[in-house]
Amino acid sequence: EAQVTQNPRYLITVTGKKLTVTCSQNMNHEYMSWYRQDPGLGLRQIYYSMNVEVTDKGDVPEGYKVSRKEKRNFPLILESPSPNQTSLYFCASAVLSGPYEQYFGPGTRLTVT
Amino acid sequence: DAKTTQPNSMESNEEEPVHLPCNHSTISGTDYIHWYRQLPSQGPEYVIHGLTSNVNNRMASLAIAEDRKSSTLILHRATLRDAAVYYCILRRETSYDKVIFGPGTSLSVIP
Numbered sequence: 001e002a003q004v005t006q007n008p009r010y011l012i013t014v015t016g017k018k019l020t021v022t023c024s025q026n027m028n029h030e031y032m033s034w035y036r037q038d039p040g041l042g043l044r045q046i047y048y049s050m051n052v053e054v055t056d057k058g059d060v061p062e063g064y065k066v067s068r069k070e071k072r073n074f075p076l077i078l079e080s081p082s083p084n085q086t087s088l089y090f091c092a093s094a095v096l097s098g099p100y101e102q103y104f105g106p107g108t109r110l111t112v113t
Numbered sequence: 114d115a116k117t118t119q120p121n122s123m124e125s126n127e128e129e130p131v132h133l134p135c136n137h138s139t140i141s142g143t144d145y146i147h148w149y150r151q152l153p154s155q156g157p158e159y160v161i162h163g164l165t166s167n168v169n170n171r172m173a174s175l176a177i178a179e180d181r182k183s184s185t186l187i188l189h190r191a192t193l194r195d196a197a198v199y200y201c202i203l204r205r206e207t208s209y210d211k212v213i214f215g216p217g218t219s220l221s222v223i224p
Contacts, residue, residue, distance in 0.1 A: 004156075033212065042200070043157065043214035058211050090156050100145070100204055102212075104156030 002027045004105035006091050012111045013081055021076045021108050023091030031094040032074035033058070033102070034066065036087040043090065049074055050096065081112040117201045122219045125191045133186040133218055135201030140181050144203040148175065148186045151198045151217070160186065160199070196222045 004025045013019055025032065033048035035058075045058030049068040063085055065077040074093075078085060088109050092102040118136045125131040137146065147162040161168055161175045163184070168175040174187040188195055200217040 035214070040216060042216040045212050045214075048211070056211075059213065092156075100147070101159035101162070102149075102157075104158065107156055 004091055004093055004103050006105040006108045008108060009106065010109050014113055015082055016080050019078050019081060021089060023074045023105060024072050025093040027093060029093035030096045033092045034076045035090045037090060038087050083112050086110060086112050116213060117203060117215055119201055119215060119218045124221045124223060126223050127193060128190050131188040131191045131220065133199050134183065136183045137203055138182045140203060143205050146177060146184050147202050147204055149200045157200065191222045193222050193224060196220055
């Protein structure tokens with residue numbers, strides 16, 4: 001089954017404790033992206049990647065890092081999480097040609113206390 | 114990137130057609146209009162996209178104004194499962210740069 005998986009689905013952590021949210025897709029997509037979703041603000045893009053070793057900032061990259069060492073994986077790293085990073089995070093992937101539809105993962109709900 | 118504006122919320126009766134509007138007055142010639150929807154507690158899912166002509170697929174229809182400054186997503190017969198937040202976004206064919214989702218339209222379907 002074609003899918004985007006994220007782990008963990010739920011995470012509660014404390015300020016300053018480094019964490020990584022993993023994202024993996026099995027569709028051989030070149031493009032991958034991370035979004036955060038907050039009430040009233042819709043989806044905001046954090047980082048995106050158009051291929052291995054190619055990453056770019058989205059609208060709200062501050063406080064986040066990403067890496068793309070393999071085509072299928074695109075982890076989101078919070079080196080020193082803060083309470084304002086409490087949010088619902090979505091990973092997405094897509095091909096770079098055709099209808100460009102993005103496939104989204106199920107989401108990771110992160111709470112930073 | 115060009116921005117889109119949508120009503121915050123809409124209501125529809127079950128089994129009636131729903132027309133969800135989107136304004137994109139600063140759209141450029143190479144921008145495609147994409148629609149996604151997000152069901153409660155799920156990630157967004159692709160619905161439909163188009164450039165200039167109206168488009169139909171199994172989920173919905175997309176009507177694009179002649180000047181391309183607005184578009185309408187049409188659900189032909191709303192069901193309770195169509196209750197979701199609907200997002201209209203613009204994407205360039207040759208560029209996969211930043212994606213901007215607005216707050217979207219929250220559609221309620223009344224039985």
